[in-house]
Amino acid sequence: MKAFRSRIFHFLNRVHYEYFEDGLLIIHQGLVKAVGHYEDLKEEWSQQVEIVDERDKLLMPGFIDAHIHGVQTAVMASYGADLLQWLEEYTFPLESQFSDADFAKKATQFFFRQMLKNGTTTAAIYSSVHQESLEAIMEEALRLNMRIQAGKTNMDRNAPTNLCENTDDTYLVGEKLIRKYEGKGRLNYLLTPRFAITSTPEQLVQLQQLKQKYPQIGVQTHISENHEEIASTKALFPERKDYLDVYEHYGLVEKNTLLGHAIHFSEDEWKRVKQSKASLIHCPTSNLFLGSGLFNLQKAWEEDIPLALASDVGGGSSFSMLKTAAAAYQVAALRGYKTTALQLFYLLTLGGAKAMGLDDKIGNFQIGKEADFILIDSSRIELVEERLQSAKTLEEKLFAILILGDDRLIDCVYLMGKSLKFED
Ligand code: GUN
Ligand code: ZN
Numbered sequence: 001m002k003a004f005r006s007r008i009f010h011f012l013n014r015v016h017y018e019y020f021e022d023g024l025l026i027i028h029q030g031l032v033k034a035v036g037h038y039e040d041l042k043e044e045w046s047q048q049v050e051i052v053d054e055r056d057k058l059l060m061p062g063f064i065d066a067h068i069h070g071v072q073t074a075v076m077a078s079y080g081a082d083l084l085q086w087l088e089e090y091t092f093p094l095e096s097q098f099s100d101a102d103f104a105k106k107a108t109q110f111f112f113r114q115m116l117k118n119g120t121t122t123a124a125i126y127s128s129v130h131q132e133s134l135e136a137i138m139e140e141a142l143r144l145n146m147r148i149q150a151g152k153t154n155m156d157r158n159a160p161t162n163l164c165e166n167t168d169d170t171y172l173v174g175e176k177l178i179r180k181y182e183g184k185g186r187l188n189y190l191l192t193p194r195f196a197i198t199s200t201p202e203q204l205v206q207l208q209q210l211k212q213k214y215p216q217i218g219v220q221t222h223i224s225e226n227h228e229e230i231a232s233t234k235a236l237f238p239e240r241k242d243y244l245d246v247y248e249h250y251g252l253v254e255k256n257t258l259l260g261h262a263i264h265f266s267e268d269e270w271k272r273v274k275q276s277k278a279s280l281i282h283c284p285t286s287n288l289f290l291g292s293g294l295f296n297l298q299k300a301w302e303e304d305i306p307l308a309l310a311s312d313v314g315g316g317s318s319f320s321m322l323k324t325a326a327a328a329y330q331v332a333a334l335r336g337y338k339t340t341a342l343q344l345f346y347l348l349t350l351g352g353a354k355a356m357g358l359d360d361k362i363g364n365f366q367i368g369k370e371a372d373f374i375l376i377d378s379s380r381i382e383l384v385e386e387r388l389q390s391a392k393t394l395e396e397k398l399f400a401i402l403i404l405g406d407d408r409l410i411d412c413v414y415l416m417g418k419s420l421k422f423e424d
Contacts, residue, residue, distance in 0.1 A: 006059035030416030062121025063321035064352030072314030083226040098128035108136040119410040121372040125150040151192030170206040195222040204250040218256035225261035263293040279306035279355035284327035286312035298337040308355035341399035377411035
């Protein structure tokens with residue numbers, strides 16, 4: 001058993017949170033045993049556990065990055081292209097290299113280190129089209145004991161030949177990977193058609209069959225990110241009424257479907273996505289970097305559509321979920337909507353967990369949940385420390401941390417109560 005005395009902050013639901021200025025979090029076998037005011041808990045627990053004193057820090061659930069590519073770290077900051085050119089010019093050539101298991105392992109370990117250094121404890125990850133890449137991701141997550149969802153990217157057209165799988169393999173390889181990884185450690189497998197453009201109808205049928213056989217398996221894909229992409233999708237699937245209908249037609253839009261981007265949805269797509277219970281994943285730094293557009297966060301929030309934030313590295317320009325949330329604030333502001341620090345921290349924690357179907361396991365400090373959390377140390381950035389002096393309310397403080405913070409603020413990351421420290 002372990003206990004942490006700190007300022008503790010977590011959400012109970014999308015509007016209610018708890019903040020303990022002098023709090024105590026008790027962990028037993030990697031799970032939350034109790035949380036509350038130090039004064040209320042100290043008598044019961046101080047005999048039984050050694051209390052780690054982190055009173056000068058802010059302790060909160062680890063961040064959730066609900067859309068990230070494990071194979072794109074080295075295309076971050078590639079200059080000057082919109083989505084489809086960016087894929088062709090930079091991204092596909094890099095992903096081609098992940099057929100090499102040694103290369104994949106090295107790049108994957110670096111990738112996980114970047115996430116953890118930034119306080120991300122759970123993510124939904126795309127591999128390349130190669131099994132070697134998915135295996136590298138899953139094995140690293142197992143080694144670290146991280147709660148991860150990931151899938152082998154499926155593509156069988158409109159990509160370089162060495163990135164197109166044999167259509168007939170989609171079902172068999174998918175099933176093999178589901179059997180190998182689903183439920184192992186803290187892993188879930190996700191069916192991962194990259195996007196409509198790179199899958200034939202035949203491939204989508206095979207994914208539909210997998211979904212029918214394994215209905216608990218989630219799906220992740222891209223949708224309605226860029227105008228050229230949308231036009232190309234229409235041309236490739238002329239019989240479908242819109243982009244969402246392509247995935248709907250193949251039974252891929254349900255609860256635990258993670259739809260990345262969804263920037264240019266029609267009214268009808270918004271209506272249907274809400275009915276479907278699928279989740280929208282907002283990737284603001286990527287949408288700004290690639291010039292894709294401004295997601296309607298206000299609508300997703302007000303309609304109470306399951307929603308998460310994501311870095312979308314390598315289209316995204318930072319692994320930091322603080323920077324991602326700051327970009328979400330700015331994107332919303334450009335649309336005339338002011339999102340709050342509380343909304344954004346909810347999306348980074350419990351909201352993200354809910355969107356990924358993981359809110360029974362992570363996202364807050366409800367008793368029995370997995371103790372994945374971070375310590376934020378504002379003294380690690382002089383400017384943040386100074387700004388916090390004049391911030392009066394908790395919300396003002398959280399907002400300053402979010403707008404001015406980055407990986408330097410993350411003092412320590414804990415996975416199921418075990419610490420990981422990163423020295424640069
Ligand atoms: N659409 C299809 N593939 C990708 C990708 O790798 N990144 C982004 N941002 N959009 C995509
Ligand atoms: Zn993406």
